[in-house]
Amino acid sequence: MFGDYSLGDLGSIFVMQGFAGLILFSVYVLMALGLAIIFGQMGVINMAHGEFMILGAYVTWMTSNLFQTYMPGLFGGYFFLAMILAFLASGALGMLVEWALIRHLYKRPLDTLLATWGLSLMLQQAYRSVFGAREVGVELPQWMLGSLQVTSSIEVPINGVFVMGLTVLITIAVAYVMFKSRWGRQVRAVVQNRIMAGAVGINTEKVDRYTFGLGCGIAGVAGSAFTMIGSTGPTSGQLYIVDTFLVVVFGGAASLLGTIASAFSISQTQSTLEFFMSGSMAKVLTLLAVVGILMLRPQGLFALKVRK
């Protein structure tokens, strides 16, 4: 395999391949963060997570169209506004769904899975009716295209760097919200003891609603970021859902750090394998490894040992 390449080539390939893995890692983290909050903190299996992401992507698409039509001069900056709008739209829809659906099912986690699957079917059809069955292309501002020339043979795509930066920012923000803010303490209190939390004056219903909304909102931002590298169609969200759940479960459901570690190991494994075999087989082997490890260590990479 390596015989044909010069040493210098190989070096830069490994750097670029590592970078490809990092982009995949960012994608996984963005997808999984929202889910980790919803699944890890609330125990709700949100099968419609992908559809919340796609909502964010559609919002981004609409924003870019709006800018192109009315404010072409500001087009370069539309993306930042689009991400905020995506967060708000997905978050708001999430809170609506929590109110209408999820709150009736907290005691039946497996049933949330079925109900949200139903929701995902309806959302897909709604997207299809509103935006059409075809994929929509989101035009990127010029500054996001192209790549940075690091050395003569190493090039780094700008949008990849942007996605990674975004991932870091969002992760820090989520960590701050969950671990440092008063609201994060309330969320964790509700997770650990709902009744006690209610008794000490925490509005558990509100905490639930905002937690779900936050998780969905992050999904919306992820969707917005995806328009830079992927496609936006009514069923695009469904493609990600299994990968995302595996990342969260593999990391240990209650642990944000675990989610990040698991996203890192899965993405690096997959991107390394992809270099040696076809994409299909790389995917199969990666998933098999994850499932295999989960069978040996069901609690995932990071898990607290507590008395049940």
Next chain:
Amino acid sequence: MSDETNKGLLSPLRRKLLMGMAAVPAITMLPRNSFAQTPATSAVNTTGLAVTDTEVTVGILHSATGTMAISETGSIEAEKLAIEQINAAGGVLGRKIKFIQEDGASDWPTFAEKAKKLLVNDKVAAIMGCWTSASRKAVLPVVEQYNGMLYYPTFYEGLEQSKNVIYTGQEATQQILAGLNWIAKEKGAKTFFFIGSDYIWPRTSNKIARKHVENVLKGKVVGEEYYPLGNTQFNSVINKIKLTKPDVIFTDVVGGSNVAFYKQLKAAGIDLAKQPLLTISVTEDEIDGIGGENIAGAYACMKYFQSLDNPNNKAFVPAFKKMWGEKTVIGDVTQAAYLGPWLWKLTVEKAGSFDVDKIAAASPGVEFKGAPEGYVRIHENHHLWSKTRVGRAKLDGQFELIYETADLVEPDPFPKGYQ
């Protein structure tokens, strides 16, 4: 490749004639009553198809829902347009075409089930339908068992031929070989990198392309990669491309994966203006999602582009947009789907009957001079003689015609030396 050519067709006289024909679909024709003799139903329908004195029923069978709806919508639209135009022009043997639309729902067994329903319950005279190879493979045994007639629009992998199917798209050699010849000659290409979605059509197409590159062009395939349908991460393969520095990237990635692939290609600094890329899977439909700026400069090997400059197409494109909206685009398969109802009409009129056996027998040699792609003719093997064209993608999402074969290319579903 094509020994039998149609040089006469290109004579100026014929061209003028064609131009006159092309106006036919667009202009509303005489009222039906003016067709003095409508043949008796008993004479033209001896097998109990859904044919009355005034109507004949055909089926439209595509995915209106599910993942394939994205691609198949254009085909549905084209078929409806063709049917409307045929009806406006007096119908088939004096009968208006009525269609029953069924949803294959992107699910192959559903296609088989619906095909069976159309043939057994609705007794349709013909089915315009299917898109993916998988749906056609599912429907094929059904149309053969119940002796139906299927007009299949998509370019496909070949290796198939049936009395009950007319393939209005290109089989693999028709689509690929001329394009490879052109790019090898034009760009002096010797090394090729193949990337495809992981299923039969890309694999078969790449197999044929590989044989052609190695045996005919005396070039080298430096990489061949497949990704699962729907895959959105192509950074690894892009690195391999950078490493192997092929003269040509040859792709048959389908569906949503395309969007990710071209965006990532561009982001990785591969400039399609300098790095030749030949795709056999991207039409105007796909560019709609990919974004013209991401794919501009790439070459596509098709038989039809929306931008084709011929009188037929100049009538067809506005008619299509008038019916389905100014924003719609027309890709290769959409045009091929448009051929289906017309070819069927012409064949029925040639056979003087709706009977499937008679249509199957009469099909070879049927010509359609009003085809937006130019002139097409049905071959003995039920595929179409058609030209291979290479277009270069522009920023606005349209293709600019760069090259076309001088002659019609003969369909060769079982190519010797390529299996």
Next chain:
Amino acid sequence: MTDNRFVNRSELIGILVLAVFLVVVLPLTLDVFRLNLVAKYLTYAFVALGLVICWGYGGILSLGQGVFFGLGGYCMAMFLKLEASSVENTKIQSTPGIPDFMDWNQITALPFFWKPFHSLTFTIAAIILVPGIFALIIGTAMFKRRVGGTYFAIITQAVAAILTILIVGQQGYTGGINGMTDLRTLKGWDIRPDHAKIVLYFFEVGCLFVCIMIAQFVRHSKLGRILVAMREKEDRVRFSGYSVANFKIFAFCIAAVFAAIGGAMFALNVGFMSPSFVGIVPSIEMVIYTAVGGRLSILGAIYGTLLVNFAKTSLSETFPELWLFGLGGLFIAVVLAFPNGLAGIWGDYVQPRIDRLIVSRKPKPEGWTDSSVADGAPAE
């Protein structure tokens, strides 16, 4: 407290009504095309039946039943495909005598694991054993380590995803995304004409009733009660001296085998098999059949399967756009409002009224039992 091992009285009536419906009413009222559709729907009923035991009774939600449906279906399809790929039928290929898709993928000899599928006996054994053993392995790995609930659901889902990618990717051996099409004969008997479809329908209904009786037996055995007990208080069962894992593995295996039989029936009745039944979407759809019918009701699962599929066919024929809204809404409605599905509605609203009616009309219930089974069966 009766001690009947299989059925109690009302269940017996239910089974008889279903039998009359499937064996008499449907064949007499439907044409062969529609009857064949029912046969296709009923293949999913096998899966739903397994899910009643595994999910309804055992509380184990598997989102990977498509895997077993697919394994069973592919085993059957491999046998049928080999028979359809005689040298005579495939002389157009560069290597005659092997399945067409292998030829397209430059495979020149039958792979070793295909060879045993020349034998029908081996095939039947494989239909039962391959999914059974696969379920045993997954079940042992998961349940012995106390993986359950949501984790199990997610992992089974991942298994379904893996198998789908694998089948699609290894198309030289599996037919890829096209699946195995154009299956023709079973031991020389053509499975495609109308009369064959009718025979296959009755054969399938027969198999279904065998499975129903097995499910009834399991349910009325102590094992059935242990499954219910386990779903409620897993620890209590454990501390009553039972290996909870073994019981879960059993429930999962039996569901897998039922699903595999359904898959084999599918290959026979529909005439092909494709990876689109292996993945996550069909697996979850099969769960919803069970939920609609009533996750605790053996017969309910069958009616639920038939109902959802009829609705799917008719709705998608008339309003294709509405279908997904309908299906999605059905999921939500069943989960939110009717967790016990049709069977729950029947048990809560319809049954009591019928009982009251009967009691008020016939004061002596003893004499009623025997005669009513004969009289009460819907006459055709």
Next chain:
Amino acid sequence: MLIGHQPKEFLLAVEGLTVSFDGFKAVNDLSFYVDENEIRVIIGPNGAGKTTVLDLICGKTKATSGSIQFRGKELTRMRENEIVKTGVGRKFQNPSIYDDLTVFENLEISYPRGRSVFGALTFTRDAAVRDRVHEVAEMIFLKDKLNMSADLLSHGQKQWLEIGMLLIQDPDLLMLDEPVAGMSVSERAKTAELLNRIIKNRSVLVIEHDMKFVEDIAHKVTVLHQGQILSEGTMEKVQNDPKVIEVYLGH
């Protein structure tokens, strides 16, 4: 710490038992011994590790280190259901019965036969089963409620049903976690009577807060505090132990 040391004379020998949850040692180097036919009560303030000790013995929680020997068999390496088969029965703090089944079925499931998968499939409800269920039902005051769905029982009746489910197993060591918690005074008296009847010919390990009840039944009392033994001996001895008075009884 003497792992592997087998004091044959004891029914249950717990030695050097430690379990830690993320560094927190809920039970720390605990050793105690229970004789045949002894009734041992474990008391201690909340969070002392009482329930954890029972969890460790019956296998619900795995020990970090140490040994638990029951009739010379090491329990720490066994699965829960195997531990039950060696003769250890456990009642939980909250009544743990099967609400969806009848009282009869609750007891029947606990009947020690047909515990394997195929045993359960082929299990038949014969005369021996019926007689034993009726016998136990009578003992736990539920004879006339056999066909009643268990969720219709009162809280006290549920506690008795769970005790009955243990009795039908006929364990050599019976572990009860707060058997009279939440009971009315009359139910409490009946329970004490029930316990006094069923503890014959077996050893019992009880966790209880109700001191009156403890005094009534205990042969020996073990006081736990912060996962360790604070004091052990007769009720009288323990009650007079100044350490105990300070951390527990003194409150």
